[in-house]
Structures are given as structure tokens and as C-alpha cells.
Amino acid sequence: MIIACPTCATRYTLADSAVGPQGRKVRCAKCGHTWWQSPDEDDPEFSLNDVTEIRPTSAPTVEKPPRDRAALRRALAGWGLFVAVVLALAGGGYAARDQIVRLWPPAALLYETVGLRVEPPGTGxxxxxxxxxxxxxxxxxxxxxxxxxxxxxxxxxxxxxxxxxxxxxxxxxxxxxxxxxxxxxxxxxxxxxxxxxxxxxxxxxxxxxxxxxx
CATH class of the missing domain: 2.60.40 (Immunoglobulin-like)
Structure with a gap:
């Protein structure tokens, strides 16, 4: 595809795959202007030969969209909280297994499966x-x-x-x-x-x- 810098009118040839189906932010190698290039915004006023003759030696810089670091931090914090809750529940389930079995007798089978001894209600x-x-x-x-x-x-x-x-x-x-x-x-x-x-x-x-x- 053929694109042109909106500021200095410098034109470039780019493969469609370099822009992608959703578009991408690009920066002019000549003047440094940055803009969002959509895949269907080809320059109709110039042919491929015209662009080839005036094309600069360097190509425009294609920038990847910045990562959302705040979202990443939130995701990591969420996973950390989830792990902490699981560990707390596991520790509480171990310490209070006798009370849990008293309230829900089928839990005794689960504890026995993992090798934990459970005393029946009224032991001692x-x-x-x-x-x-x-x-x-x-x-x-x-x-x-x-x-x-x-x-x-x-x-x-x-x-x-x-x-x-x-x-x-x-x-x-x-x-x-x-x-x-x-x-x-x-x-x-x-x-x-x-x-x-x-x-x-x-x-x-x-x-x-x-x-x-x-």
C-alpha cells in the first residue's frame, strides 16, 4: 500500500501486513510526525512508480500500541489476591476440619482422600x-x-x-x-x-x- 505523511507529504510504500487489519500508529522518518494509519487509507494520487522515485532511503517507523501497564498490574494483583484466598481457605479447612465435618458429614470422605484424619463429633x-x-x-x-x-x-x-x-x-x-x-x-x-x-x-x-x- 502507498501512504503519505499528513505533515510533510513524504510518501512511502508499505506491505499491507505491516499495518494490519486494524490499522497501526506510524511515524514519518523525515519529519517525525506520528499518525494512525488505517489499512484502507491508500494515497490515490500517486502510482507505485511515482512513490518509488521519491521514496526516502528510510521507511516510516511502525509503532506497536502501548501496553496497558495499569491493566497488567490490576490483573497481577487480582491473581495474587486469588492465590491468597485459596491458601487461606485451605489453611482454615485444615484447622477446622472437625467442625466442617460436623456441619457437613460428607466432607469426611474428602479429608480421608487426601490423608487427613478427621475425628467424629463427640470424640473424647x-x-x-x-x-x-x-x-x-x-x-x-x-x-x-x-x-x-x-x-x-x-x-x-x-x-x-x-x-x-x-x-x-x-x-x-x-x-x-x-x-x-x-x-x-x-x-x-x-x-x-x-x-x-x-x-x-x-x-x-x-x-x-x-x-x-x-
Whole structure:
């Protein structure tokens, strides 16, 4: 293609591939003027022979569009933040794996797959002094369940949620619910207590108390 400098009218011959389909910034080798050259802006007033006769010994400088350094920095910062979040989640998932498995039991299989041991809820703890009583309060039947959790291990243990299941005839479940004990963790030998009352419990013959997720 044939192009001409808009300032000094110096003309050049360039291969179409040097400009590209989107155009490109070029600079005149004679006067130093810079302009954006589109691929379809050929100079119709001169033939290839005319340009060849007056063409300077040097060709115009074709400049690449400047890189967006700010965008590059933002992209690198974004990847750095992503890596930091992944590492933080991985560290938190390792440290709190017992609590995660308690909230979502299928996670135990994932931890076992990567070789991490996960203790089931209630490890090192023992239920004791369990008691259930059916009575009438305010004219309505109420099922009261209470008990204790003791730390029988030699280390601090988190206290899991207690699951209570009422059983009717033929030991079929009537209702199931969870109860939180207090305090939330126990030193060796310490005891946590829980108590709950269910109104209108139905026909209950037996109550089963376990650690939730265990």
C-alpha cells in the first residue's frame, strides 16, 4: 500500500501486513510526525512508480500500541489476591476440619482422600445423666430432655450439637431435633449441660440422645 505523511507529504510504500487489519500508529522518518494509519487509507494520487522515485532511503517507523501497564498490574494483583484466598481457605479447612465435618458429614470422605484424619463429633466426650420427662405445662403436654456432656480426654474438646430423637411404637422415630450444650468447649474433666422442652411431642415411648453427626 502507498501512504503519505499528513505533515510533510513524504510518501512511502508499505506491505499491507505491516499495518494490519486494524490499522497501526506510524511515524514519518523525515519529519517525525506520528499518525494512525488505517489499512484502507491508500494515497490515490500517486502510482507505485511515482512513490518509488521519491521514496526516502528510510521507511516510516511502525509503532506497536502501548501496553496497558495499569491493566497488567490490576490483573497481577487480582491473581495474587486469588492465590491468597485459596491458601487461606485451605489453611482454615485444615484447622477446622472437625467442625466442617460436623456441619457437613460428607466432607469426611474428602479429608480421608487426601490423608487427613478427621475425628467424629463427640470424640473424647461422654454423655451422662440423661433424663427425659413428659408432663403438662399450661394445659399442653411437654417432653423435657436434659443431660450432661463430660470431657473424658486429656485435651480441650469442642462440644458438638446434641441430637434428640423421640421414638414411638415399634421404636419408630416420631420427631428429631438438635440441642446446643453450654459451654461450647471443655477442658479435661469439665462438664457441659443441655436442656430442651418440646411441646405436643406426640406418643413417645422412648428418647434417644446422640452427638449430631456421630
Amino acid at each position: 466426650l461422654q454423655l451422662q445423666n440423661l433424663r427425659s420427662e413428659q408432663k403438662v405445662e399450661g394445659g399442653a403436654p411437654v417432653l423435657v430432655v436434659d443431660g450432661q456432656i463430660v470431657n473424658v480426654s486429656d485435651t480441650v474438646r469442642p462440644v458438638p450439637v446434641v441430637r434428640v430423637t423421640s421414638l414411638g411404637e415399634d421404636r419408630k422415630p416420631v420427631r428429631s431435633w438438635t440441642v446446643e450444650a453450654s459451654p461450647a468447649q471443655l477442658l479435661p474433666g469439665e462438664i457441659a449441660v443441655f436442656r430442651d422442652a418440646q411441646r405436643d411431642p406426640g406418643a413417645v415411648l422412648e428418647v434417644m440422645v446422640t452427638f449430631d453427626g456421630g
